[in-house]
Amino acid sequence: MAVVTYLEAIRQALWEEMEQDERVFMLGQDIGTYGGAFRVTSGFLERFGPERIIDTPISESAMVGCAIGASMMGLRPVVEMQFIDFIACSFNQMVNFAAPNHYRWGQSVPIVVRGPSGGNVHGSAFHSQNPEAFFHHAPGLKIVSPATPADARGLLKAAIRDPNPVLFCEHKYLYRRIKEELPAGDGLVPIGKARLAREGRHLSVITWGAMLHVALEAAGRLEADGIDLEVLDLRTIKPLDQEAILATVRKTSRVIVLTEEQLTGSVAGEVASRISEHAFPWLDGPVVRLCCPDTPVPFSPTLEEAYLPNVDKLVAKVRELASY
Amino acid sequence: MAVVTYLEAIRQALWEEMEQDERVFMLGQDIGTYGGAFRVTSGFLERFGPERIIDTPISESAMVGCAIGASMMGLRPVVEMQFIDFIACSFNQMVNFAAPNHYRWGQSVPIVVRGPSGGNVHGSAFHSQNPEAFFHHAPGLKIVSPATPADARGLLKAAIRDPNPVLFCEHKYLYRRIKEELPAGDGLVPIGKARLAREGRHLSVITWGAMLHVALEAAGRLEADGIDLEVLDLRTIKPLDQEAILATVRKTSRVIVLTEEQLTGSVAGEVASRISEHAFPWLDGPVVRLCCPDTPVPFSPTLEEAYLPNVDKLVAKVRELASY
Amino acid sequence: MAKLSSKSWGPLHPQTEQTDKLARTELPRERQLDLYRFMKLTRMVEGRLGNLYRQGKVVGGLYSSLGQEATSVGSAYALDPQDVVGPLIRNLGTMLVRGVQPREVMMQYMAKSDSPTGGKDANTHFGDISRGLVAPISMLGAVIPVMAGVALAGRKLGKDLVAMTYIGDGGTSTGDFHEGLNLAAVLNVPFVLVAEHNGWAYSTPTSKQMRIQNIATRAAAYGIPGETVDGNDVLAVYEATRRAVERARRGGGPSLIEAKTFRMKGHAEHDDAGYVPAEQFEVWKKKDPIERFERHLLGNGLATEEELRAITADIDSRLNAEVDFALASPMPPPERAFEGVYAEDAGTGNGKGGVV
Amino acid sequence: MAKLSSKSWGPLHPQTEQTDKLARTELPRERQLDLYRFMKLTRMVEGRLGNLYRQGKVVGGLYSSLGQEATSVGSAYALDPQDVVGPLIRNLGTMLVRGVQPREVMMQYMAKSDSPTGGKDANTHFGDISRGLVAPISMLGAVIPVMAGVALAGRKLGKDLVAMTYIGDGGTSTGDFHEGLNLAAVLNVPFVLVAEHNGWAYSTPTSKQMRIQNIATRAAAYGIPGETVDGNDVLAVYEATRRAVERARRGGGPSLIEAKTFRMKGHAEHDDAGYVPAEQFEVWKKKDPIERFERHLLGNGLATEEELRAITADIDSRLNAEVDFALASPMPPPERAFEGVYAEDAGTGNGKGGVV
Numbered sequence A, B: 001m002a003v004v005t006y007l008e009a010i011r012q013a014l015w016e017e018m019e020q021d022e023r024v025f026m027l028g029q030d031i032g033t034y035g036g037a038f039r040v041t042s043g044f045l046e047r048f049g050p051e052r053i054i055d056t057p058i059s060e061s062a063m064v065g066c067a068i069g070a071s072m073m074g075l076r077p078v079v080e081m082q083f084i085d086f087i088a089c090s091f092n093q094m095v096n097f098a099a100p101n102h103y104r105w106g107q108s109v110p111i112v113v114r115g116p117s118g119g120n121v122h123g124s125a126f127h128s129q130n131p132e133a134f135f136h137h138a139p140g141l142k143i144v145s146p147a148t149p150a151d152a153r154g155l156l157k158a159a160i161r162d163p164n165p166v167l168f169c170e171h172k173y174l175y176r177r178i179k180e181e182l183p184a185g186d187g188l189v190p191i192g193k194a195r196l197a198r199e200g201r202h203l204s205v206i207t208w209g210a211m212l213h214v215a216l217e218a219a220g221r222l223e224a225d226g227i228d229l230e231v232l233d234l235r236t237i238k239p240l241d242q243e244a245i246l247a248t249v250r251k252t253s254r255v256i257v258l259t260e261e262q263l264t265g266s267v268a269g270e271v272a273s274r275i276s277e278h279a280f281p282w283l284d285g286p287v288v289r290l291c292c293p294d295t296p297v298p299f300s301p302t303l304e305e306a307y308l309p310n311v312d313k314l315v316a317k318v319r320e321l322a323s324y
Numbered sequence C, D: 001m002a003k004l005s006s007k008s009w010g011p012l013h014p015q016t017e018q019t020d021k022l023a024r025t026e027l028p029r030e031r032q033l034d035l036y037r038f039m040k041l042t043r044m045v046e047g048r049l050g051n052l053y054r055q056g057k058v059v060g061g062l063y064s065s066l067g068q069e070a071t072s073v074g075s076a077y078a079l080d081p082q083d084v085v086g087p088l089i090r091n092l093g094t095m096l097v098r099g100v101q102p103r104e105v106m107m108q109y110m111a112k113s114d115s116p117t118g119g120k121d122a123n124t125h126f127g128d129i130s131r132g133l134v135a136p137i138s139m140l141g142a143v144i145p146v147m148a149g150v151a152l153a154g155r156k157l158g159k160d161l162v163a164m165t166y167i168g169d170g171g172t173s174t175g176d177f178h179e180g181l182n183l184a185a186v187l188n189v190p191f192v193l194v195a196e197h198n199g200w201a202y203s204t205p206t207s208k209q210m211r212i213q214n215i216a217t218r219a220a221a222y223g224i225p226g227e228t229v230d231g232n233d234v235l236a237v238y239e240a241t242r243r244a245v246e247r248a249r250r251g252g253g254p255s256l257i258e259a260k261t262f263r264m265k266g267h268a269e270h271d272d273a274g275y276v277p278a279e280q281f282e283v284w285k286k287k288d289p290i291e292r293f294e295r296h297l298l299g300n301g302l303a304t305e306e307e308l309r310a311i312t313a314d315i316d317s318r319l320n321a322e323v324d325f326a327l328a329s330p331m332p333p334p335e336r337a338f339e340g341v342y343a344e345d346a347g348t349g350n351g352k353g354g355v356v
């Protein structure tokens, strides 16, 4: 099988689910004729027609609301945010309508809201956000953030089939930079399961998304130092795979949570706090977070580089913690 | 001086700041003739007139946006959310307009957005929320959540005088239940400083808002067991008073973070993770969180009681951790 | 400093020309009596709820539609069985027309275990897709795009259904009102929005909510039909809604119906509405939708006083049983608080808060 | 399954009756030449930016107002010095009229240290209250209520100022458009909203954005004046804005002005606008606002060809210096990333991203 990009994997997942399941349809801005700002839905309008590929007005709140209503009737809407940052405009629909609905009156809301997230493309404050941390406090939501093409495809399919509202964060830095062969068949990846991306003995890095690749590169570099990193890719942000998190900590006893989020209020904090509560006896050192500083995402490349975690910064942190 | 309620303390802070500073004005629903859903602004319209006490349409996003614009021109707007839950409708204005503005182009946005938060009044999912966790990931915001009348007054005054956007969460359960004498004068309480509400030797409880009173009651009860609780009231949620947090942990080496939030993505997680990163050598046991389960706030009293932390649950957790 | 002049755009609550005469209808006698029954039922259920409230049995606030029964009942009665509606807190009449049992609402208000949400949510906040009912959230306006989505799904599934929901004068100021109606219009989905213009949003008069007199004016902003009707004339509301529903079903897209009515109580039971000028209550008391409809029925020989009294007596005795049933339900078991956050399977609501 | 019929509500981009003849004005020759200068400057700055983009010097996307210069320039020129405006990304002309230097914008696009935001934010996303400029955020519509707040503050402070901002046809679908305009109307603040109806929102034609032909129709929903003008006639835009600004200053409240124009490029430089039917470009090419204004100036004896050429040459030579200055600015020092999240003191913007 040919290697495909992360973006192509997402495209395939959407295409295949739409082929297999008549109930699946999409709402988004410029997803029809234009095929989406990032061309994820290129060719979809021609194949599936305007009743299933719906170009919407610039109304994120109504887009999500409309998806919620359609999902209650048994359909499987997928909403594209042109940039995931704009999901802020539909915060109320996401957090107060979709998320608690099943708990409140037993009606499931199987929607997927997906879109490009993340920085390192000089998109500045409103085209670079990682929204996971704004939504992980909303009971009833699921959040998925894949780091590889196979996971992107398998998790997006799982998200579309899931009976709950799923926020699906695609990292735009990876769209065309990461390639791999996809498994045959559906290649479904279960929501809620982390993946051990690298086995190692000395220290665990827990991460997801674009930062996975930073972790793996750092691991390679640290081999020379005789430090054997274990790397856990969370993949699902909510609900967290606490078992996998605790398992790696029990194994290595030293852990860094590496994420592309501003530090305060990060999902990394949630992960660290679960570790310190539930794996305390195994810890040989502090649970370290390597995140972004508490600033908006700055625009200029020199600033964004200072802002983002990278291989150098991770290697330094690992060395520090390894010698704790 | 007479003892006053938490609600009256808030009323006084607003009244005094409006008396002292012409630039202060209020926007809110039903704050004029009606004096606000909780009567916080009772009498304000008569005193300050309709140019300074502005009844708005039901438009939370526009209310916050309007405040942002007015603040840029040098005014000091205070926005009342009828219930703080409705701030979800202004999430974009809060997080993307107000919060990053100073970083982006150097223009300060001195607004206060305040309103009743919290549960235990059988308000169900949309009249019981604690919004802190949805906003602590927004660089540039400040978040304040007082637990006592004196702090409510002193912090609200500080919030109005602060050059940054401040989310001010009032706990509605405390409105008429908690009373004390207020200090003479302004009684300003600095934003960013926690308060040691009770000194103790054995175990620290870090908390805020209505849960402070749970912690203090539990402390009384635990005296009989010979357990001497230290209780830290955070008061400011963002920026966290990390020094005070670490100081109490260094002192007692055992800590429970007690908050009225759903566990996942809670501010409690941020606090716990800072402790486990920066006070690791001092810890004699896991950093424990006592929060709400990951569900919407349920309506029925029997359910809400099961949902909320309370003195019994805290006492049990303390006993468990004390014997770790 | 310039003065705000938000009061200068007309009367506090602009009224339609309301006479005692009701709108023309082709509805046969039996169906007109149905309308009467549902309005009466609504008012009497609310009466019972008021009693329960004063007895301290209601948990949280109690919301009344006193004086607005015609709007809920008349509009809901224009729907067909396959249609789906999202009633707001003041649309008890709508729910009753859709077949909701009074005990269900009573148990919701009393936070009982056997309530449709099993005690998880309050008051009229419950839904059941199998009965064509969607529960709103408290955030006003939010259900509008959701119902547009229901309408879209109906079309996609070939169900020939119309989706309907409500909004107050206050709720029209929300972003979701605009986004939802605009999206519905652009997608041309079968959707009807009934705006209940009752002059007040909590304590806020319409003059502080909008700079226009008629909410129906806003229909033009979306390129859809808008109509203002006498909201205290159940026949007018029925006929206007029926026209909109039929148009929607024919593929004509959404409509906005403004029903001018009046909230005869405070915002909720705790609110004495002291801010409402007494003369407004007086004016509107005379337009009570139930009394007007009684005069219509009697005056046109559609019913006798005895028949109407019999209807009332029948409702009354049936409500005794409803109240007893509701009171007998226990409070929910605490463990339920932890259940049902995630759905295990997709499916239309079982109306049990995931408890089943 | 029924078919979507969102294309059936009229032409893709409804046009006003545009002739070559421009609107009547009392503006003296010198001020008309000003308008010409600013339009020309706008186009030429964008030309330089295009060069920088092709040289790989621009960081991120480049947005153009080609063909829409009259809308930005004409509206901004109607403001007085104390007024405050919130330009969007396609309102470079507005910024230039307000006194922004081309180098500032160039440095923003190149993410340079000496840019107004010190490299923290991009393109036209900068503001400076002392120059009457508010920076928008990317989320469309959000700046509308913010400018309503600026207007409110102006009145409260007795500053006699008018606040103005813009919205695209696409942006009118946002909740904030509705909430902001409604609030401004109810508070009767001095506010002008210019809707640039250029037929497209990225690849989305107006027919999929709204079910109406004219955005000005929406003014009635807020009880404010609405007017549609030929957005490619700088005099028409100026005159309409001036009327709205004067009305606002007199206490008459907000206005909505719709300027019908056309986006002669793609959404941003990377977009070839392949989805725009070629004939639309042809039609609108003939209505180029600068060429039309040239014909007006020449035809009415307000300027000679030499004078116009001299203006162009003058701008051109001054832009050389601007480009050189901008290119010479270094990239910002990394430490700056960590500075300025919180304000230490309140105050109007220093336009330096908290760096100063």
Ligand SMILES: Cc1ncc(C[n+]2csc(CCOP(=O)(O)OP(=O)(O)O)c2C)c(N)n1
Binding pocket: B029, B058, B059, B060, B082, B086, B089, C090, C138, C139, C140, C167, C168, C169, C170, C171, C172, C174, C196, C198, C200, C201, C202, C263, C267
């Ligand atoms: C977004 C939002 N903001 C505020 C509230 C609080 N609130 C509940 S009802 C109400 C007044 C509603 O007035 P209206 O829409 O006219 O409906 P009515 O009560 O008159 O039926 C308000 C302000 C809310 N529910 N949602």
Ligand SMILES: Cc1ncc(C[n+]2csc(CCOP(=O)(O)OP(=O)(O)O)c2C)c(N)n1
Binding pocket: A029, A058, A059, A060, A082, A086, A089, D090, D138, D139, D140, D167, D168, D169, D170, D171, D172, D174, D196, D198, D200, D201, D202, D263, D267
């Ligand atoms: C709330 C929001 N959603 C989506 C976007 C992405 N976006 C940026 S510009 C644009 C099209 C805007 O069209 P229009 O408002 O007509 O302005 P124009 O580009 O034509 O000037 C879109 C969809 C955005 N900026 N904000």
Ligand SMILES: [Mg+2]
Binding pocket: C168, C169, C170, C196, C197, C198, C199, C200, C201, C202
């Ligand atoms: Mg009302």
Ligand SMILES: [Mg+2]
Binding pocket: D168, D169, D170, D196, D197, D198, D199, D200, D201, D202
């Ligand atoms: Mg446009």
